[in-house]
Amino acid sequence: MDLKLTDLVHRHKEIAREEKEKSGRLVFGTLCSYVPVEILHAFDILPVRLWGDGKNPERADALLPTYICPPARNIMAMGLAGQYDFLDGVIHSYTCDATCGLFNIWCRNLKPAFSFLLSPPYMNTDEAVAYCIAEFKALIAALEDYTRKRFSAERLRKSINLYDAARECIGAIYQANRNGAAVRYLDLHQMNLALQVLPIERVVPCYDGYLSNVRISLGKGAKRRIMISGSVVSDLDILARIEELGGDIVVDDTCLGYRLVQQRVPPREDPLSALAHYYLDRPPCSSRADFPARKDYFLKTISAFDVNAIIFMHQKFCEPHLADHPFLKKVLAEKGIPQVQLELEGEGLTGQIQTRLEGFFEMLEAG
């Protein structure tokens, strides 16, 4: 992996702060991949997904119960530690209950100058698209009011093109990975994360460079083809351990992976309508999907990427994924696809997780 992108991702908060100081650009935090970042970008706002490992998640105990998922506690802890003091606003798009609560508590305690809670539809019907456009328009009206800038459809089209170019590149890298190219999932993870936390203008050239190298590289040979599934997965040491044990993570079902980059914004005259279609056409996350939609995504992706085994990486207390798990297990059992569940408690590669992974790979080997 080009060290440049890893370094940029590592320094993303610093970069956002610099961007703001240098150009006066507004910076907004986002809590979910359903926030239409293209609209923010069209207002020259830098969207930064709130993300990372808080060093002291217990700092969040003053505001959150301990039975909230580790990522939410980490984000709150980072906010309380002042790591996001450069933010001008926070935007959330209702997905799970924990992030909605986090959004409210964040706004009340850290008092961003701008805040907005979008409520996107769960369905994908004509009336849902119309409603979704109305929600986007409400966000635009609030942004016009706050920034004192007029919305420009033309600027939105350009922003969409920029994000689509990034999705196109990452999507192509997933495809190369599918075809056996020498792609490390840790690299893909960094690219996915870069799309969420860095200025879009800075990341596309990095993707292009990586893709060019991948296209001329040798394949990585036969390995166990793994799909990981969960909500927010940020434990790089666990991903690395899966690779060390002979697992090749070829695809994912997480909050910032393949689901987000496999499709482009469809060409339509009205960019808002196109954007609504993109967000509603995307394979929905566990918080938004019903069981048939989850099953559909799982089976199609398993088949397309020729997946041999699934590793569920579930955050402790994550109700949407915990509720889906027995159903998905049943679907996998019917297809004879082995799976293992890891429960993440924000402590990275613990002994327990290591043991489960080792046992799982031994079982795959024996089978």
Add this chain to the structure above:
Amino acid sequence: MEEKKTRKRLQANTALRQIITDFYAEGHRAKAEGRPVIWIPPMNGLIELFYAMGITPVFPENWAPLCAAIGTNRKNFEYAAKRGFSGDLCGYFRNNVGYALDGINEENQPLNGLPAPDFLISFGAGCIPTMKAFQVMCDHFKVPVFRADLPQVAMEKIEKRHIAYGVAQIKRLIRFLEDETGLKFDIDKLRQAVIHTNEACRLWDEIMATRKAVPSPFSAAEIGIMFVMVTRHGTEIAVNFLKDVLREVNEKVARGEGVIPHEKIRLFWDNIPLWYNMQLFNYFEKWDAVVVAETYTSAWSLRLNPDEPLESIAYKSLVSYPLVSCVSLNKRIELITRAVRDYKIDGAILHSNRSCRPISMGQMDIGRVLAEELSVPSVMFDGDHMDGDKFSMAQFQTRVDALMEMILEKKRA
């Protein structure tokens, strides 16, 4: 054996027991007579529509507190665990899924259990556990399913677009029900149901407001009266029952008769009660304390417009969840602040509920507002509204005792 039931003082509880029995019997009667039985989520139930169309609604979520009170919740948890559901999931979810998948087949159930559904309504709204529980049921029962949407919007942010989208969903639901049951929708019957609900909400507010009196005529121990607000909205049953309750509590107020003889401390309760251990509300009595207001009962403090019945039930469905969850923390704090002033609250009990993250998130902020802006002391205890294994009576008593001493000290000063 330790008594886990609360002592109820209202005469209306006799009628309530009959209403509960009748409600579940009605479901079984409908099933036996070949009339459609539909399982619906609680917050987005659109119950008025079903009653207007002569369809019998069943609320699995409302069944859960009964299971907890009766004690069958533990068996249902076991069933859910055997099916692979995590113990970290909400207790309503575990109970309802365990019951729907396995418990429903048990013999000799209290109230004969729930009649199996002929249809299911599955909404992408409300809290995640409710949404997911219905998805499990949709997968399990091989019956027609209506899937729909309702936006998650803070009450104070509800706009025309949200109502319009809700109405579009309701119209689609009406077509589904007409096609599946052969029954015809009649807007005037819906209007009448909305009139009943509106009247029930008005009566509800009046009943709750009588607790502003000192001494309070009833306590949170009587929270079971909200059964009619969940299951009998849209009917005269709720209206007639609530009229009787109002008459009874007004008479108590007129006589200056409190729920306990020497009321000294007035308390606010945040979050869902512990359905398996309602005796907690009796515990306060040793301190001459009464819970006179709570968050949960504010979910029905709304008004509907019978001239716009579809818009009204869309609005009702939109507001009931945000009112008691963390979709709008500011609105919740506003409600609590008003309650503290109107009900002359001396202290607050915050139930940190492992089974309900949407309601439990924001309680630290609520505690701070109580202390810093309202000078009202509060105490938080860990619990779970369905699972007694996640509650410690000793911890509760220690914390509550400390709070009571603090309040009495403050009163003496």
